[in-house]
Amino acid sequence: MHSITLADGTPIPTLGQGTWRLGERGADRKAEATTLRLGLDLGLTLIDTAEMYGDGGSEEVVAEAIAGRRDEVFLVSKAYPQNASRTRLPEACERSLRRLKTDVLDLYLLHWRGNVPLQETAEAMEALKKQGKIRHWGVSNLDVADLRELGPYLNTCAANQVLYNLEARGVEFDLLAFCQNQMMPVMAYSPLGQGGALLRHPVLARVARRQGATPAQVALAWTLRNPNVVSIPKAADEKHLRENLGARMMVLTPEDLLELDSAFAPPSRKQSLEML
Ligand code: NDP
Numbered sequence: 001m002h003s004i005t006l007a008d009g010t011p012i013p014t015l016g017q018g019t020w021r022l023g024e025r026g027a028d029r030k031a032e033a034t035t036l037r038l039g040l041d042l043g044l045t046l047i048d049t050a051e052m053y054g055d056g057g058s059e060e061v062v063a064e065a066i067a068g069r070r071d072e073v074f075l076v077s078k079a080y081p082q083n084a085s086r087t088r089l090p091e092a093c094e095r096s097l098r099r100l101k102t103d104v105l106d107l108y109l110l111h112w113r114g115n116v117p118l119q120e121t122a123e124a125m126e127a128l129k130k131q132g133k134i135r136h137w138g139v140s141n142l143d144v145a146d147l148r149e150l151g152p153y154l155n156t157c158a159a160n161q162v163l164y165n166l167e168a169r170g171v172e173f174d175l176l177a178f179c180q181n182q183m184m185p186v187m188a189y190s191p192l193g194q195g196g197a198l199l200r201h202p203v204l205a206r207v208a209r210r211q212g213a214t215p216a217q218v219a220l221a222w223t224l225r226n227p228n229v230v231s232i233p234k235a236a237d238e239k240h241l242r243e244n245l246g247a248r249m250m251v252l253t254p255e256d257l258l259e260l261d262s263a264f265a266p267p268s269r270k271q272s273l274e275m276l
Contacts, residue, residue, distance in 0.1 A: 002248050004227065006136060006158045007183040012074050012107075014224055015248050016046030017241075018189065018234030023057025029064070032236055036065035039241055040072060048161070048187070048232045050078035050111055051096055059099035067101065075100065076107040076187075078140060078161075081114025089124040093133050108134040109161055112141040112275060122153035140189075143273040144178045157184060159230075163274050164188035164223055166264040167198050170271035180228040188223040190276060191231045192216055203263035207256045213246060220247035222260060 003011040017039045022032045036047065047066070049058045059077060066073050077100065083092035097103060108128065110121050118139075125137035138159035139147070150157055160179055162171055164186065171186070179186045192199060204215045211218060216233075223231040224247065235241040252260075
């Protein structure tokens with residue numbers, strides 16, 4: 001399995017499984033857990049969830065999927081900004097651990113920035129680390145200026161999860177390089193543009209045909225061309241899951257990359273960070 005390392009040397013897989021929208025309907029839960037488990041069987045051992053998804057339902061589906069095989073998984077969850085204070089973060093973390101039926105998270109992220117000062121959140125994360133409730137902590141949807149505000153905690157922030165796909169390239173202007181310099185992997189969320197118009201784009205289709213691949217595989221391989229990026233597509237459909245695995249081995253040629261640049265222009269100036 002392809003992996004990169006966090007700053008402390010911990011390896012993490014470069015292709016993972018997203019879980020937004022899982023656990024929203026009771027009737028689908030069993031099938032959702034089965035697909036996640038199949039993903040584990042196929043080597044997609046990084047699972048990304050959040051207390052927000054399905055109002056905790058996604059974490060419960062993940063619990064079902066990882067039952068009996070917790071040690072195989074690099075488990076990521078996220079806290080709401082309103083729960084990211086000194087007093088509330090430990091409670092939110094306990095609730096996530098309970099729903100996930102585990103005693104430790106591999107990576108706990110601040111989902112997006114709210115009113116709690118970032119250094120207070122970082123301090124609360126460090127306390128959870130000391131208590132053994134989490135192994136690493138990180139952030140999501142933070143731009144360079146926000147990361148700098150972490151001050152002395154910047155060096156212990158393990159990862160930044162941001163919107164990154166062919167249609168949303170703003171982070172290439174400075175954030176990707178900033179994170180790479182910090183040895184902080186970037187987790188690309190919605191790498192398939194949520195399965196929408198991106199996957200129907202004619203240029204993506206042309207590159208895919210040339211590669212003998214599908215548009216989704218090219219979109220994923222494109223995020224993974226950067227050695228500091230982890231990509232976390234969500235696939236509830238087994239066929240999608242198997243297809244996405246093919247992106248790990250794909251190498252886009254200079255011609256492919258130029259053609260993609262002509263249809264999806266890289267940023268030429270600083271843009272405010274896009275988020276969903
Ligand atoms: P994605 O870009 O991963 O797209 C998911 C959609 O694409 C689903 O509808 C899925 O369908 C479809 N799909 C998956 N594989 C294929 C394929 N091979 N061919 C065609 N369609 C495909 O969107 P998400 O927004 O879900 O992002 C991924 C993950 O990132 C989330 O699930 C979540 O874990 C995380 N995230 C984090 C955010 C944050 O603020 N930190 C914000 C948004 C997402 P199906 O399910 O039917 O297979």
